[in-house]
Amino acid sequence: MREFYNQRILIISLNAIGDSYLSSSVLNLCGISHLNNDYNIVTLSDAKFIIENIDYKNRIYVNKKNIFSILYNIFRVLFHKYDLAFNFFEGRVNTLFFLVCRAKIKIGYINFKKVKDWSFKKSKVYISGIKSDNNLVWNPEMNFMDKIKLALKPLNIDTKDLNKLKFSNLIQREDEIAQENILINYDSRIPGKRINIKVVSQLIQYLLNSGMHNIHLIDYYKRIKEERITIHKELDLNTIINLFSKCKLFITSDSFLIHLADAYNIKTLGIFFDTNPESVFYNYKDKFWLKLKQNSDDNAEIIFNKVKELLIINENN
Numbered sequence: 001m002r003e004f005y006n007q008r009i010l011i012i013s014l015n016a017i018g019d020s021y022l023s024s025s026v027l028n029l030c031g032i033s034h035l036n037n038d039y040n041i042v043t044l045s046d047a048k049f050i051i052e053n054i055d056y057k058n059r060i061y062v063n064k065k066n067i068f069s070i071l072y073n074i075f076r077v078l079f080h081k082y083d084l085a086f087n088f089f090e091g092r093v094n095t096l097f098f099l100v101c102r103a104k105i106k107i108g109y110i111n112f113k114k115v116k117d118w119s120f121k122k123s124k125v126y127i128s129g130i131k132s133d134n135n136l137v138w139n140p141e142m143n144f145m146d147k148i149k150l151a152l153k154p155l156n157i158d159t160k161d162l163n164k165l166k167f168s169n170l171i172q173r174e175d176e177i178a179q180e181n182i183l184i185n186y187d188s189r190i191p192g193k194r195i196n197i198k199v200v201s202q203l204i205q206y207l208l209n210s211g212m213h214n215i216h217l218i219d220y221y222k223r224i225k226e227e228r229i230t231i232h233k234e235l236d237l238n239t240i241i242n243l244f245s246k247c248k249l250f251i252t253s254d255s256f257l258i259h260l261a262d263a264y265n266i267k268t269l270g271i272f273f274d275t276n277p278e279s280v281f282y283n284y285k286d287k288f289w290l291k292l293k294q295n296s297d298d299n300a301e302i303i304f305n306k307v308k309e310l311l312i313i314n315e316n317n
Helices: 017-028 045-051 067-078 092-100 144-155 197-209 237-245 256-263 299-316
Strands: 008-013 038-044 058-062 081-087 102-108 126-128 181-185 215-218 230-232 247-253 268-272 287-291
Touching (some): 008 092, 017 144, 058 067, 067 092, 081 092, 181 197, 181 237, 197 299, 237 256, 256 268, 287 299
Parallel strands (some): 008 081, 038 058, 081 102, 181 247, 215 230
16 A cells, blocks of 8 residues: 655545535545645635644635635635645536646546536546546445545555544543533535424424423524523534533534534434435444435424434433
């Protein structure tokens, strides 16, 4: 297996916070670790709260909704030369930055058409600057982390220890850990992945009426008003991890937080509408999911019944 040293490496990740988080897992991989190489990233402005906690030498933040921000940061990327450039996830803006950047070797996934959900489409690895006979294709039955593994295969890097990042600089407050809370996150940057506000409100009422009073809700946009639960409106990464450490069940939409909970082995119930759940989870212990129709009137009741089932399992273990 090959190891890389003193390389200037660029990661391009402008789709979602979760993609930037997953892409950053390569920094801890022995054969290409940040300890031996200089990592740079082009990512979303929204991802700053997590990327600032990862060992990048340089970070470029782009507002995808602002054409000036895109063009300005393309010129910033063009100003530098790189040894390696990775684009581990598809996306038209990703592809633009990936193709124009000046790198000796480029490996990743490219596309020019808008696609609603990549978890159901095959993706071929694009390779430039290095000879490779491999016809590498990611299939929908594979995991998102396999996209990273496939992209690293032409470099002959050992990926058996590739894992989602945990943050050693963030410390859990163990004296406060009660593990009695139900933590809920309904939001996602992609509207089609959000749990409907009406469904969340109904679910909270079901939980309260059943005597489950220790309910914590992540509600950054302040859409829900309920005095009988604890609502968290402003969260940094350290606070999120401490909330995980004190919950007996995390109920969440398909968002960045589902990947972070997966990394920390938190008991999780994922609520999915379009995405293939098996593409998302990497550590399957204590991971559960429901595949629902976005506008179904029964969603709150279905989720509540699944929560009751999981809590009974929890009590019996």
